[in-house]
Amino acid sequence: MIIFINEKSFEAKQGQTIYDVAMENGIEIPVLCHHPALEPVGACRICAVEVEGMRNLQTACTTKVFDGMRVYTSTQRVFSARKTNLYLILKVHPNDCMTCDANGNCKLQELAYQYNIKIPTQEVELRGLPLDDADPFIVRDLNKCIQCQLCVRVCDEIENMSIYSMVERGYETLPQPAFGMPLKESECVFCGQCATVCPVGAIVEKPAIGKARWWETDKTTTTCPYCGVGCQIDVFVDKEKKEVVRVYGSAINPDVNDGIATCVKGKFGLDFVNDPARLKEPVVKRNGEFVKVSWQEALDYAANGLKSVIEKYGSESVGVLSSAKCTNEENYLMQKFARAVLKTPNVDHCARLCHASTVAGLARAFGSGAMTNNLKDILQAQVILVTGSNTTEAHPVYGSRIKKAVRKGAKLIVADPRKIELVNYATLWLRQRPGTDVALFNGLLHVIIKEDLVNKEFISNRTTGFEELKRAVEKYTPEYVEKITNVPKEKIIEAARLYAKAQRAAIVYSMGITQHEHGTDNVLAIANLAMATGNLGKEGAGVNPLRGQNNVQGACDMGALPDVLTGYQKVTSPEVIEKFEKAWQTKIPAKVGLTVVEMIHAALEGRIKALVVMGENPRLSDPDASLVDEALSKLDFFVSMDMFLNETNKHAHVVLPAASFLEKDGTFTNTERRVQLVRKAFEPVGESKPDWQIIMELSKRLGYEMNYDSPSQIMEEIRSLTPIYGGITHERIKIKGLQWPCRTLEDEGTPILHTSKFTGPDGLGKFHVVEYREPPELPDEEYPFYLTTGRILFHFHTGTMTRRSTISKYLNTPYVEMNPVDAQELGVKDKGEIYITSRRGKVKGIVKITEKVPPRTIFSSFHFYETPINELTLAEPLDPIAKIPNFKVTAVRVEKA
Amino acid sequence: MVDREKVSALVEKAKLESLEEKDILINTLHKIQDYFGNYVPVEAAEIVAEELGVPKSKVYEVLTFYTMFSIKPRGKYVIRVCVNLPCHVTGGREIVQILQESLGVNFGETTKDGLFTLETTSCLGLCGVSPVIMINDQYYGDLTPRKVKELIENLRKGGDER
Numbered sequence A: 001m002i003i004f005i006n007e008k009s010f011e012a013k014q015g016q017t018i019y020d021v022a023m024e025n026g027i028e029i030p031v032l033c034h035h036p037a038l039e040p041v042g043a044c045r046i047c048a049v050e051v052e053g054m055r056n057l058q059t060a061c062t063t064k065v066f067d068g069m070r071v072y073t074s075t076q077r078v079f080s081a082r083k084t085n086l087y088l089i090l091k092v093h094p095n096d097c098m099t100c101d102a103n104g105n106c107k108l109q110e111l112a113y114q115y116n117i118k119i120p121t122q123e124v125e126l127r128g129l130p131l132d133d134a135d136p137f138i139v140r141d142l143n144k145c146i147q148c149q150l151c152v153r154v155c156d157e158i159e160n161m162s163i164y165s166m167v168e169r170g171y172e173t174l175p176q177p178a179f180g181m182p183l184k185e186s187e188c189v190f191c192g193q194c195a196t197v198c199p200v201g202a203i204v205e206k207p208a209i210g211k212a213r214w215w216e217t218d219k220t221t222t223t224c225p226y227c228g229v230g231c232q233i234d235v236f237v238d239k240e241k242k243e244v245v246r247v248y249g250s251a252i253n254p255d256v257n258d259g260i261a262t263c264v265k266g267k268f269g270l271d272f273v274n275d276p277a278r279l280k281e282p283v284v285k286r287n288g289e290f291v292k293v294s295w296q297e298a299l300d301y302a303a304n305g306l307k308s309v310i311e312k313y314g315s316e317s318v319g320v321l322s323s324a325k326c327t328n329e330e331n332y333l334m335q336k337f338a339r340a341v342l343k344t345p346n347v348d349h350c351a352r353l354c355h356a357s358t359v360a361g362l363a364r365a366f367g368s369g370a371m372t373n374n375l376k377d378i379l380q381a382q383v384i385l386v387t388g389s390n391t392t393e394a395h396p397v398y399g400s401r402i403k404k405a406v407r408k409g410a411k412l413i414v415a416d417p418r419k420i421e422l423v424n425y426a427t428l429w430l431r432q433r434p435g436t437d438v439a440l441f442n443g444l445l446h447v448i449i450k451e452d453l454v455n456k457e458f459i460s461n462r463t464t465g466f467e468e469l470k471r472a473v474e475k476y477t478p479e480y481v482e483k484i485t486n487v488p489k490e491k492i493i494e495a496a497r498l499y500a501k502a503q504r505a506a507i508v509y510s511m512g513i514t515q516h517e518h519g520t521d522n523v524l525a526i527a528n529l530a531m532a533t534g535n536l537g538k539e540g541a542g543v544n545p546l547r548g549q550n551n552v553q554g555a556c557d558m559g560a561l562p563d564v565l566t567g568y569q570k571v572t573s574p575e576v577i578e579k580f581e582k583a584w585q586t587k588i589p590a591k592v593g594l595t596v597v598e599m600i601h602a603a604l605e606g607r608i609k610a611l612v613v614m615g616e617n618p619r620l621s622d623p624d625a626s627l628v629d630e631a632l633s634k635l636d637f638f639v640s641m642d643m644f645l646n647e648t649n650k651h652a653h654v655v656l657p658a659a660s661f662l663e664k665d666g667t668f669t670n671t672e673r674r675v676q677l678v679r680k681a682f683e684p685v686g687e688s689k690p691d692w693q694i695i696m697e698l699s700k701r702l703g704y705e706m707n708y709d710s711p712s713q714i715m716e717e718i719r720s721l722t723p724i725y726g727g728i729t730h731e732r733i734k735i736k737g738l739q740w741p742c743r744t745l746e747d748e749g750t751p752i753l754h755t756s757k758f759t760g761p762d763g764l765g766k767f768h769v770v771e772y773r774e775p776p777e778l779p780d781e782e783y784p785f786y787l788t789t790g791r792i793l794f795h796f797h798t799g800t801m802t803r804r805s806t807i808s809k810y811l812n813t814p815y816v817e818m819n820p821v822d823a824q825e826l827g828v829k830d831k832g833e834i835y836i837t838s839r840r841g842k843v844k845g846i847v848k849i850t851e852k853v854p855p856r857t858i859f860s861s862f863h864f865y866e867t868p869i870n871e872l873t874l875a876e877p878l879d880p881i882a883k884i885p886n887f888k889v890t891a892v893r894v895e896k897a
Numbered sequence B: 001m002v003d004r005e006k007v008s009a010l011v012e013k014a015k016l017e018s019l020e021e022k023d024i025l026i027n028t029l030h031k032i033q034d035y036f037g038n039y040v041p042v043e044a045a046e047i048v049a050e051e052l053g054v055p056k057s058k059v060y061e062v063l064t065f066y067t068m069f070s071i072k073p074r075g076k077y078v079i080r081v082c083v084n085l086p087c088h089v090t091g092g093r094e095i096v097q098i099l100q101e102s103l104g105v106n107f108g109e110t111t112k113d114g115l116f117t118l119e120t121t122s123c124l125g126l127c128g129v130s131p132v133i134m135i136n137d138q139y140y141g142d143l144t145p146r147k148v149k150e151l152i153e154n155l156r157k158g159g160d161e162r
């Protein structure tokens, strides 16, 4: 259709607002209560325009266009309405621009200047309200509030926490948490989006106060370095001081983070890069102490140390740990360094500890080990089954999206032993006994088959092995499964019906499924469910493992795994080896190497003599952690590349200071297989260097030239050797990234996998018979509690980043969740101390009494060295296929300390 | 301490009595306010939010939007004075004066003996008999300072609202 703005004609589409069309065509209309990520409400009326044939002025942000509409945006009437409006706002507004943190980024300031509104000081009637600055993240000054309601709406619509409402009536109405409490005492999760969205200085980021004015900062759009969601963020930095000032959720790709969203880690957790403890020079160990040395010396020392171990004990005595925190380009170089330079097959990274079973299980079932669908299309699901994922804490931005889906009508089933936040949104909650997932999923499938709710067409056209599976699950009757899992049989039946009857049902899972001795079986059981109901290859369905780290998907894609090269090309295939040897111009080991946990064991036994570790902290993250300590101390030579000294590299012989994600270019691949850009915001701090440069230097010294000018050049090499990354270049992924498989420069990527056939050679999905077996260790008389571990919202993994950020001011002590029944029995109070003992060790913890955990089960995060919970977990037996350790079920004894 | 079961019971009752979904919250709050004697304790409001599955902030929004609700304890008798123009010009000003004098409190305050809370209200639609006040659910029109004084005295002596 055609509309006219100020007598000029413009093309417009049905459903657009006047504001949309004006924006598209560069015609300025001021807005205060409008934000592109939120539903328009038309509250402030600053966007008033004249529309021919309508008596009153219309709000451009809410008024839909119609064919032939004639709009006037700058008439006298429009101007005077806006002026009146601004006058009313400014009449109660503190004249505080000179110290206000919004100065330079304030819509009110801009408009007051533009419309030249001056109010004599004596006429200003301030509200006289107190500040809320009780927490370390946000300062609210409602004296400056212009009542646009954006904060209320972002918290409702995007974060789904609904912390604020507009309180009182009329011109006095202001956004407040329930009962006028400070944010700290509300249920606020400090995602900070209300501060991002506030157009004035009424809600600002506390850590930014006094750091730099808006015009002194530079904006870099990059990818969050924490979880696998991969939120796009705008980081505002002081380039000179190399300092993070503040972070906004970026508008660049709403498919990932809704054009604004972050969680507390993305928003307030990035100032770890400015922690004074950053390593700024290389250090080597002399007489048990680290001493600073030059790069030259450190690199020579590192290279010579590795060389002499290889000469003495052979290449396979060296192990390499790459990193899910580093970029794709760095992971690629690291595994190339291991294979082509050190000639060792032993390269792995922490994916072994989180989703190795996903990679193994889904590859067997579907031919590809990755999330089948994408983050956006969960909003199309009719039923969502979340299991073993505390999504709102571990993948918060996606967790909020699941809540939104429920609000829009999707039905949620949660299968989890803990009463996680999502349980409040669930139609059904199945509280299975820890470690009984296979039985539960088989039970669901049993009902689905018995009630004939399977998708016959899908099964016969696209899969094999169903008949065998059908026979195998015959014995998993609801009664039998209830006995194993403790889930009432009625609920099993109801859940099976709900899931199977939906047109589009999605399964979302994470480490609660994978971190078991039978992790691969869990994954296969999930795959069975999805295939039997035809929930694959379409929108709003699929099997969706949420990858834990920012680039754990990418590190796997890059072949930082002992059995595959890039893009899951097997080291056991002669053609693959030949291709890489040709490209790299050298021999590489054509055999499967050791995994993370196996390397540690080999070090204990003296078979691994040297380790190269890039950005990992196995001392806290790996099971039976005191063994790790022992193993590391036995090494002949240990090279670490890291930003900080930590529990692991205190054993190192040399630590090479690495640059942070803000100090380098590259790419991360998020959980939905989307390759996104990481952009440099400032130069490396101190003498630190990006890992890719460090690897190049080491390589050179070991006699293999690596010459790359930039990470984008490394990506060119990756692309040439990796079919699923064939079409990925830094240039192409500038805006929205691309989801692999992306095979050519014309390929637009693959949002949904397996749409017409599966990835394996015959294109068919494979059902697998999986039988329930008991976890390797169960509570008994001596160790009567279940211990289960996981992530909490405010911290990340071994705390090396979050605990050095603003977040540590909010929460910096570990806690162990315990049911009130147990607390009473043991006589411990909230915040009381306990000892937790397993067959492997004993640690101290602080109790948090909560109904979240069932009786006889305790939960602890693994973020804190004060409660190094992995001293207790089992390093053996590993999952026989994926070699993942069994973190989620440990038998422990609990005593009052 | 607020009795959780009692609050839950009131929520259930309101659910049964409400014809439309959207009325449940307001009806519940009315019942709770009556039960606690003229106010809704924060703790009770929190329980209501949980029971009805609405965010606490939205309950607070409703409580502050309608003048009839209060989260602060109020007196046995809540006196609301109409302060809109018609009442104001027909002697409302004097009514306000006499009330503040004889009760010894300002708007929004409660007398020390816990008997009276003084509040304002906007037009009650009874401008024909202005000036108008409300004592709890009861309206009083055609008032003079004398009549107001008598009303207060009567209530102090333990008399009925009527």
Ligand code: SF4
Pocket (backbone or CB within 6 Å): A154, A155, A159, A161, A162, A163, A164, A183, A187, A188, A189, A190, A191, A192, A193, A194, A195
């Ligand atoms: S920080 Fe997030 S959760 Fe807290 S009030 Fe703001 S938008 Fe809501």
Ligand code: SF4
Pocket (backbone or CB within 6 Å): A144, A145, A146, A147, A148, A149, A150, A151, A152, A175, A197, A198, A199, A200, A202, A203
């Ligand atoms: S606090 Fe900010 S975002 Fe919220 S209503 Fe006021 S001006 Fe708008």
Ligand code: SF4
Pocket (backbone or CB within 6 Å): A224, A225, A226, A227, A228, A229, A230, A231, A257, A261, A262, A263, A264, A265, A266, A267, A395, A396, A397, A398
């Ligand atoms: S949800 Fe994940 S990617 Fe997004 S801001 Fe939080 S930690 Fe970063």
Ligand code: FES
Pocket (backbone or CB within 6 Å): A030, A031, A032, A033, A034, A041, A042, A043, A044, A045, A046, A047, A048, A059, A060, A061, A062
């Ligand atoms: S911007 Fe349109 S009404 Fe506020």
Ligand code: FES
Pocket (backbone or CB within 6 Å): B082, B083, B084, B085, B086, B087, B088, B122, B123, B124, B125, B126, B127, B130, B131, B132
């Ligand atoms: S103005 Fe007082 S009742 Fe209408």
